[in-house]
Amino acid sequence: MVVLRNYVSGSWRAPDDEGAPLHDAVTGEEVARISSAGVDMGAALEYGRSVGGPVLRELTFHQRAALLKALASHLREHREELYALSARTGATLGDSKFDVDGGIGVLFGYASKGKRELPNDRVLVEGDVEPLGKGGTFVAQHLCTPSHGVSVQINAFNFPVWGPLEKLAPAFLAGVPSLIKPASQTAYLTARLAELIVESGILPAGAVQMVCGDPRDLLDHLTEQDIVGFTGSASTARLLRTHPVIVGNAVRFNAEADSLNCSILGPDATPGTKEFDLYVKQLVAEMTVKAGQKCTAIRRALVPSALMDDVAEAVRDRLSKVTVGDPSDPDVRMGALATLDQRDEVRRSLKALMDAGRVVYGDPEHVEVVGADAERGAFISPVLLAADDPGRAEPHEVEAFGPVSTLLPYDGAEQAVALAARGRGSLAGSVVTGDAEFARHVVLGAAPWHGRLLVLNTEDAKESTGHGSPLPALVHGGPGRAGGGEEMGGIRGVVHHMRRTAVQAGPAMLTSITGRWVPGTDRTVTDEHPFRKHLEDLCVGDTAVGGPRVVTLNDVEHFAEFTGDTFYAHTDEEAARANPFFGGRVAHGYLVVSFAAGLFVEPAPGPVLANYGLENLRFLTPVKPGDELTVTLTAKQITPREGADYGEVRWDTDVTNQEGASVAKYDVLTLVAKRPRHG
Numbered sequence: 001m002v003v004l005r006n007y008v009s010g011s012w013r014a015p016d017d018e019g020a021p022l023h024d025a026v027t028g029e030e031v032a033r034i035s036s037a038g039v040d041m042g043a044a045l046e047y048g049r050s051v052g053g054p055v056l057r058e059l060t061f062h063q064r065a066a067l068l069k070a071l072a073s074h075l076r077e078h079r080e081e082l083y084a085l086s087a088r089t090g091a092t093l094g095d096s097k098f099d100v101d102g103g104i105g106v107l108f109g110y111a112s113k114g115k116r117e118l119p120n121d122r123v124l125v126e127g128d129v130e131p132l133g134k135g136g137t138f139v140a141q142h143l144c145t146p147s148h149g150v151s152v153q154i155n156a157f158n159f160p161v162w163g164p165l166e167k168l169a170p171a172f173l174a175g176v177p178s179l180i181k182p183a184s185q186t187a188y189l190t191a192r193l194a195e196l197i198v199e200s201g202i203l204p205a206g207a208v209q210m211v212c213g214d215p216r217d218l219l220d221h222l223t224e225q226d227i228v229g230f231t232g233s234a235s236t237a238r239l240l241r242t243h244p245v246i247v248g249n250a251v252r253f254n255a256e257a258d259s260l261n262c263s264i265l266g267p268d269a270t271p272g273t274k275e276f277d278l279y280v281k282q283l284v285a286e287m288t289v290k291a292g293q294k295c296t297a298i299r300r301a302l303v304p305s306a307l308m309d310d311v312a313e314a315v316r317d318r319l320s321k322v323t324v325g326d327p328s329d330p331d332v333r334m335g336a337l338a339t340l341d342q343r344d345e346v347r348r349s350l351k352a353l354m355d356a357g358r359v360v361y362g363d364p365e366h367v368e369v370v371g372a373d374a375e376r377g378a379f380i381s382p383v384l385l386a387a388d389d390p391g392r393a394e395p396h397e398v399e400a401f402g403p404v405s406t407l408l409p410y411d412g413a414e415q416a417v418a419l420a421a422r423g424r425g426s427l428a429g430s431v432v433t434g435d436a437e438f439a440r441h442v443v444l445g446a447a448p449w450h451g452r453l454l455v456l457n458t459e460d461a462k463e464s465t466g467h468g469s470p471l472p473a474l475v476h477g478g479p480g481r482a483g484g485g486e487e488m489g490g491i492r493g494v495v496h497h498m499r500r501t502a503v504q505a506g507p508a509m510l511t512s513i514t515g516r517w518v519p520g521t522d523r524t525v526t527d528e529h530p531f532r533k534h535l536e537d538l539c540v541g542d543t544a545v546g547g548p549r550v551v552t553l554n555d556v557e558h559f560a561e562f563t564g565d566t567f568y569a570h571t572d573e574e575a576a577r578a579n580p581f582f583g584g585r586v587a588h589g590y591l592v593v594s595f596a597a598g599l600f601v602e603p604a605p606g607p608v609l610a611n612y613g614l615e616n617l618r619f620l621t622p623v624k625p626g627d628e629l630t631v632t633l634t635a636k637q638i639t640p641r642e643g644a645d646y647g648e649v650r651w652d653t654d655v656t657n658q659e660g661a662s663v664a665k666y667d668v669l670t671l672v673a674k675r676p677r678h679g
Contacts, residue, residue, distance in 0.1 A: 002032040004191045004212045007198060008044040010051070010205055015039070019213065022188055025090030025336040026326055028376035032188040036213035042221040044179060044209055048150035049225070052177030052206025057146050059204075060121055062642045064173050065114030067202055072107035074200045075193075079104070082161060082193065089160065089186045090336030090378060092327040095290045102470070103165035109472035110169035110494075117491055120639045120647070122146075122175070124498065125514050136520045137506050143514065144498040146175030147252075149225030151497055152218065154240070156231040157183035157338050158293040160190045166470065167229045170493035172207060176227065179218075180210040183232070185338045187212045219243050227252045227497055231295070234258055234481050254496065255483030256476065258399050260423040262300040263467055264416050264442055266433025271310045274458045279303075279432040280314045282456065282467050283405060287382050288322050288334040292403035293342075296428040296468025300395055302416055305409035312386055312407060316361040319382050325370030326377075332370055337378040337402055346380060349400035356394035357387035357406055390415075396422035413438055417445035425480020428468035430454040451478030451486070517541050517636040517652060530635060531602040534675045535647045540635055546599030547630035548658065551587050551623055559591045587623040592664050596631040596655045609646055609671040617666035621657065628658040636667065646673045 003019055005012045019035030056064065075082075079100055086096035118124065124144040132138045151171035155163040164180045171178050182190035194210040197203060211218070222228070222245050230240055230253070237255035240246065246253055263283060269275035286298040303311045327335035337343045350364045362383035369379050382403040387395050390408040396419075410416045420429060420442075429450045431442050434457045443453050452474060454467055470476045475489035486492060503513060507520030523543035530542040560566050568575040569582050576585045593614070602608070623629070632654045640647040649672045655664040 002188070004032050004034050004187060006036060006039050006212055007194055007208075007210045008039055009047040009209075013039065015213065020184070022184065023339065024088045025338050026088065026372050026377045028340075028373070031088055032191075034184050034187050034213045036211050036216060039211055039216075041211070041216060041218040044211065045150050045152075045218075045221050045226065048177040048179055048206055048209060049148060050206075052150070052204065052208075053146070053148055053175075055204040056172070056175040056177060056207060057122060059175065060642075061114050061118035061124070061173065062120040064175065065111045065118070066642055068107050068114070068169060068172060069111035071197065071200065071202045072104050072111065074202060075104050075107070075196060078196050082189070085189050085192055086161070087327050087335075089189060089338055090291060090327060092332060092335045093330075095327070095335065098162075098289065099159050100161045103159075103162035106162065106166050106169050106472045106488075110173050113473070113490055114173045114494075115642075118173075118494070119637070120642065121515060123514065124495070125516055126495075126500065129510070129518050132504065138504070139507055139510055139518060139520065140502055140504045141510055141514055141518070143501050143503055144495055145501065146498055147225045147227060149176065149223055149227060151176050151178045151227045151229060152181065152222070153178055154181045154215070154228065154230045154232065155183055155190070156295070157185035158290060158295070160186040161193055162470075163231055164190055164193060166472075166476070166488060168208065169472070170488065171227070171497045172203070174494045174497035176497045177207050178209070180208065181215055181218070182210070182212060184213060185342070219245055222246065222249060222251050224249045224251065227254075229254045229487060230483075231256045231487070232258075234483070237483050252496070254477070254485035254487050256295065256427065256478075256485050256487045257481060257483035258295055258401065259426040259478055259482040260299045260396060260399055261296055261426045261428050261468060262302050262420050262423060263298045263430040263432065264410075264420065265301075265303040265307065265311065266431065266435050266438050267304045268435045268438065269432055270307065271314070273434070274461070275432050275434050275456075276310075276314070278456055278458075278461055280311065280318055282430070282432070283315055284318045284322070286467055287319070287384070287403045287405050291334055291337050291380070292382070293337060293401060294468065296470070298405050298430070298467060299399055300419070300423065301405050301407045302390075302410050302419055303407060305411050308386065308407060308409050312360045312384070315384055315407075319361050319384060322382060323370055324367055324379055324381065326372040329371045334382065334403065336372075337380060340378050342401070343378045343380050346400045346402035346404065349398050350383060350404060352394050352398045353385055353400060353404070353406060356389070356392035357385040360384040360386045360407065390419055396424075413441040413445070416442055420446040421449045423449065423481065425478050425482040425484070426450050427476070427478040427482045428452045428454070430456055430467040432456045434458065449479060451475055451482060511540065515540060515637070517634055519652070523632070523634050529602050530633070531600075531608045532606050534607045535638065535640060535649070535672045536675055538635055538638055538649060538672065540638060542635040544600050544633045545630065546596075546633070548628035549595055549599060551591070551595065551625060551627050551629060553585070553625040555591065556585065556587050556625060559588055563588075563590075565590075582622050584624060587625070587627075589619040589664065592619070592623050592629065592655060593617070593666070595629055596653065596664070599629070599631045600633045600653075607673040609673055611668060611670050613669045615667045615669065617664070619664050621661045621663040623657065623663050627663075629655055629663070631655050633668065640674070646671050648672070
């Protein structure tokens with residue numbers, strides 16, 4: 001008998017009792033036993049705060065990203081083992097890949113975004129500097145710093161690998177340790193995942209803990225710095241959200257709950273069109289992947305009234321080819337539900353749904369099974385219902401968390417939007433249409449009730465990941481019944497685990513605090529041009545001043561002829577004089593930028609390897625022939641790259657005229673070499 005161990009306070013701990021049995025979804029055999037008896041929940045949380053938190057906060061975003069990438073690579077080497085164990089949850093190989101590879105992909109995704117979109121720093125500077133006074137001596141900046149708590153993740157049974165990794169990645173990248181609480185039904189798979197993570201030794205001590213079984217008094221020990229991420233039923237989300245400690249300490253709480261997601265077939269997608277076939281194929285896939293046990297699955301299939309019979313026939317035909325049975329059989333398309341209790345719950349929900357609609361395909365009580373016992377395993381037939389009255393409450397209120405969907409008729413885009421909203425908040429929805437006007441109407445109308453919307457047609461079908469497929473770059477969550485959360489969403493998911501603080505100070509003090517040069521701070525001008533300095537020798541505030549250079553009419557005319565930019569403001573004095581913005585011929589903005597580069601560039605080879613772009617370019621004052629240009633280039637932000645021989649430097653660039661007025665402002669981005677390593 002295998003008893004799942006808990007990993008808390010830096011060590012594995014067997015429970016103090018024999019635990020409750022967990023069963024194979026296919027055979028009904030006991031897989032393991034689960035219990036949290038003997039775990040000191042308060043001590044586990046404090047260990048995460050006092051050991052894991054400080055170590056993670058010492059790392060930069062780039063260092064954390066590198067560890068996530070290393071962990072993803074390690075787990076990828078163990079996929080076959082995880083697939084095999086996943087089969088015991090009732091998952092086919094395709095289902096297992098969706099879960100396992102999807103979770104590993106999230107780690108890779110956040111590792112990449114962390115390196116590309118976050119600084120190699122411990123603090124995230126958010127937004128522009130806010131001037132608070134007319135003289136420029138009082139300014140403010142929003143900073144995001146890691147919460148000094150633990151990310152407590154309470155996961156659902158349907159994605160025992162992807163679920164924990166989806167929450168771990170943004171929390172870890174933010175510098176916050178995690179405590180994983182898997183759903184009991186499939187905890188044996190999450191427990192093996194945790195063993196692989198711990199055995200790898202990649203993540204610092206205290207970064208990850210895991211508690212299997214009853215959470216007992218876990219929530220009683222939360223503080224204002226802790227964060228709770230929940231995936232599960234809407235009813236459980238309501239209970240957790242109103243827990244006295246969560247309410248009393250204003251604990252940040254995010255819920256991803258069940259939702260009655262819909263997919264809308266456009267009136268243009270008639271039988272014989274590619275969109276019609278895409279709709280049918282997607283609906284059947286959403287019903288049968290993971291045996292319909294996905295919080296993003298299509299529960300309500302909205303189709304034009306005139307196409308109800310056509311869709312029902314096409315879906316019925318496709319479902320008839322789905323083989324149910326032992327997921328280890330390569331011919332099986334759909335495995336079992338996670339548990340027998342889950343099957344009973346689906347059947348109870350189906351009874352309510354059948355009061356509002358007729359069965360088009362399937363038998364809730366009987367199913368032909370290949371390679372397994374239909375009663376010992378948690379098998380159920382895919383069931384497609386059709387409700388002639390879309391106004392009935394049941395399809396919009398009752399979710400059968402399995403391979404079940406209901407066809408609902410609609411007439412016109414307005415009714416489709418209204419029916420979509422009847423779900424009172426969904427994680428994901430889709431619109432299958434080639435009609436851009438219909439798509440716009442539905443998307444803009446349904447958006448307030450959805451976390452994500454997919455518009456599917458022949459344009460994007462080849463690359464589309466499908467209805468509701470979670471992606472680390474996109475928000476994963478939804479309003480209302482769906483929980484009101486945004487559990488993922490690229491850097492948004494990282495910032496969710498951080499605290500935003502508005503820091504008010506003088507420019508020099510703010511520069512010192514943020515590590516970014518703020519206008520109004522003194523510049524450092526030396527005899528050595530900053531472009532001659534290696535990355536380690538550069539300091540924020542290092543400045544080069546170039547110019548002045550006179551802009552002549554000949555310069556303007558030559559630039560116009562050379563580039564082909566003969567816009568009248570540069571070539572026609574009379575027309576330019578009539579323009580209230582110019583009052584006469586002016587130099588091209590890009591001529592100004594080019595001259596500025598000539599004034600600050602050091603031509604000889606040196607540490608500056610490349611200029612890879614400009615950002616925030618604005619032309620502020622027209623430059624007329626005879627004006628003198630001076631450029632002031634100041635090192636604004638220095639970002640070393642982990643494991644590379646160079647880093648990135650952002651330069652504040654201010655081009656002024658002879659009167660000191662700024663004519664152009666922008667950031668220059670360069671790659672700068674580190675000092676050569678010897679020996």
